[in-house]
Amino acid sequence: AGHKAFRDNAIATMMEYYEEGTPFWVVTNPATIQYQATYEEDELTGRRLGIKEVWLKHPEFHEIDWNVIVIDEFHQMGLGNPSTLTAKALYDLKLAEDGKRVCMSGTPVGGRPVKLFGALHFLEPEEFTSNWTFADQWLVVEQKSYSTGTQKVAGDVRKELQEEFNEYLAQYMVRRTMKECAPWLPPKHHVDVWCQMTPGQKKQYDQFALEAEIKIEDEQLSAT
Numbered sequence: 001a002g003h004k005a006f007r008d009n010a011i012a013t014m015m016e017y018y019e020e021g022t023p024f025w026v027v028t029n030p031a032t033i034q035y036q037a038t039y040e041e042d043e044l045t046g047r048r049l050g051i052k053e054v055w056l057k058h059p060e061f062h063e064i065d066w067n068v069i070v071i072d073e074f075h076q077m078g079l080g081n082p083s084t085l086t087a088k089a090l091y092d093l094k095l096a097e098d099g100k101r102v103c104m105s106g107t108p109v110g111g112r113p114v115k116l117f118g119a120l121h122f123l124e125p126e127e128f129t130s131n132w133t134f135a136d137q138w139l140v141v142e143q144k145s146y147s148t149g150t151q152k153v154a155g156d157v158r159k160e161l162q163e164e165f166n167e168y169l170a171q172y173m174v175r176r177t178m179k180e181c182a183p184w185l186p187p188k189h190h191v192d193v194w195c196q197m198t199p200g201q202k203k204q205y206d207q208f209a210l211e212a213e214i215k216i217e218d219e220q221l222s223a224t
Contacts, residue, residue, distance in 0.1 A: 037052075071090065
């Protein structure tokens with residue numbers, strides 16, 4: 001973060017501490033660590049055809065054997081899609097022999113359990129080696145047709161495996177609630193604020209109430 005001179009000075013200080021063996025910690029954003037790329041482009045349409053060159057903006061981060069690597073809000077850091085340049089850069093960070101990796105998030109799944117794989121691969125790369133192996137083992141996987149052809153799509157956890165799935169993840173995940181971590185805080189206080197719907201919203205709401213329920217995939221959701 002900060003302007004270039006500040007960032008370059010902080011990185012230089014980081015490397016001095018590392019070479020001297022002086023303990024230190026660094027807080028940074030993924031843009032500092034991620035791979036940069038240039039792309040081959042179609043001359044007529046400007047559409048990207050593929051990656052031409054990849055490099056690290058600050059390779060110093062990848063020269064260090066880190067004792068601890070913590071990714072906060074990992075669902076926003078590219079790990080939901082392991083093929084992103086940010087995810088690949090995070091995977092390539094080196095860990096000391098007894099080092100530890102930690103991922104933190106208040107919304108780790110983001111509506112799609114398959115998004116957990118990127119974080120699990122970061123935590124245990126030897127255990128979680130393939131995105132689709134993980135999906136085929138636990139999730140509903142379907143072949144869907146699009147204008148460009150068919151594609152595999154990973155959905156929710158298979159119902160018959162839900163309990164087993166939760167038990168399996170328990171060895172990698174720790175859940176902490178506000179009450180456990182900050183018991184001195186007052187209870188959550190709900191305040192209802194009435195908002196006037198727009199005509200379009202009112203029309204949708206009335207239609208929803210008229211139909212009484214809506215079907216989402218195989219689940220029924222009551223309007224009331």
